[in-house]
Amino acid sequence: MSRNLLPVLALLTGTLFLFLGNGLQGLLLPVRGSIEGYSNEVLGLLGTTWASGFVIGCFVAPNVVRRIGHVRAFSGFLALICLNVLMTGLLVDDVAWLILRAITGFCTAGTSMIIESWLNERATPENRGTIFSFYISITLFGVVGGQLMVPFADVTLPTLFMVCGILYSIAALPTTLSKAASPQPLKRARLDLKGLFRNSPISCVGILLVGIANGAYGTLGAVFATKVGLDKGSVAAMVSITIFAGAIMQFPAGRLSDRLDRRHVLAVLSGVSALAGLAVVLVAPTNVYTIVILVATYGAAANALYPIAVAHANDFAQPEDFVKVSGGLLLLYGIGTIIGPTLGGPVMTWAGPHALFGVTAVAHLMITVYAIVRSRQRAPVPAGERDAYTTVTGTNGPLATPEGLSLDPRARPKDAAASEQQTTP
Missing domain, CATH: 1.20.1250.20 (MFS general substrate transporter like domains)
Structure with a gap:
């Protein structure tokens, strides 16, 4: 297994920190919002705006990546996420939180697509299942690990928002410093x-x-x-x-x-x-x-x-x-x-x-x-x-x-079918 994961270890390490930040921020916001007295409607809209931004990002983010490249797009998306979470801790306002949460959802779609396309490039038919399973495990443990950080600090202070910013900053390092070639252009669904x-x-x-x-x-x-x-x-x-x-x-x-x-x-x-x-x-x-x-x-x-x-x-x-x-x-x-x-x-x-x-x-x-x-x-x-x-x-x-769908091992039969068509006389 180590031989299969070694080529993508740095990328998966960055992925872990990204999802640690996602898990921490996802739990921190509703807990802090409840303490601030935000209405249930506003707290619900935090999820609505995030999901809306994510869905839009799945369609729009590939165009951003095509124009400026994977590394710069990834750094830009993470910088925006980091900026948003720090502003959320400083600017405690329900309307501002909703806007920032939508932007975060959009950028999360972009970062996820870039990570998954990078993993796709490094995966082979022999190790695709291993990489996919390990990637799914990292998202699980990252989210839970981030959530479990909440009890260790006062949620009414900016501390945990700053920790979130640190996690997102660390997540940017592996791909930013990598010498590996960028993956192929992102696909349209x-x-x-x-x-x-x-x-x-x-x-x-x-x-x-x-x-x-x-x-x-x-x-x-x-x-x-x-x-x-x-x-x-x-x-x-x-x-x-x-x-x-x-x-x-x-x-x-x-x-x-x-x-x-x-x-x-x-x-x-x-x-x-x-x-x-x-x-x-x-x-x-x-x-x-x-x-x-x-x-x-x-x-x-x-x-x-x-x-x-x-x-x-x-x-x-x-x-x-x-x-x-x-x-x-x-x-x-x-x-x-x-x-x-x-x-x-x-x-x-x-x-x-x-x-x-x-x-x-x-x-x-x-x-x-x-x-x-x-x-x-x-x-x-x-x-x-x-x-x-x-x-x-x-x-x-x-x-x-x-x-992420293309990384799933079940997506491989399409390539196999295409290969068979090319080799059939």
Whole structure:
């Protein structure tokens, strides 16, 4: 493994610091915003504006990279992210935070695309799976590591914002100082949402609803924990355990979906997520252990839904269409993450912090019902002909870039098919 990772070790090290900063900033803002008395609507919009900036960045950032090059674009994006987080600590104003958060989302898309394209250039058919798995692991541990920094300083002071700036600055060094040649120009994502829906209605509807639920919880989960009285350490632990539980659950859930109708697995997992969410709403727990158990159950089931839905869509698609199919699903997920926090904030204001899980429960119940309906209208693909299941975790759940899709080992059949066409007489 070390031989496979050595050529990209410096880049992966920078990636770790980037996601440490992302994890710290993503938890710090809602916690500090709650202390400052920002409304639930504003705190929800922090997630909405970030997701909006990220989605726009996936389409616009490649043009920036083409004009000025990978290294300068990467340094520029990181400089803006660093500047934004420092200004967020100095300029405590809700409107300013929303604007800065949108810019950060846009720049995060740019930095992620550059890192992923660089990894793509260094990957070979033999080590692609290793590099991809290690990259996903780094995003997971980086986000959680950043979140766990929150209890170690006073969130009302600029200290943690400064730490964020330091992490982002360190992240810029490996690629800036690297002598390696820049990767090929970034690719444009070709999307066909109508064709995607015809291919797999449950994947389209399900992933939109997963985005709504994940976007609501991902942005407002820390706000919920703060408003029910948890301390900083408990807030960080609750948010982090959701990610870990989801990461652990993906392996057994994926194996199960490879053997059974994936729609049945989607229905069961989304049902478990809905029940856990409804338990939070009905019981309205304030004890930290009860909250952590219920939220861990929720996270384990909810975070396994996306990769199963992607695998189901690819079961009915051609192997060479993986990037196009997954790109369309990512767009739907991104739209969902924009809608979720926008709905969650007002609902929490109207019905209390526990009502956040009412939003997620409704979304997951809709997935359960629709998955059952679709399973009766279309036969599943035989187990031996299905797409390979691959786990998905990261700083924003599955929200990724087109370059990240190309790095996925499942995207390789397109190249293989092209090679076969060239060598066939």
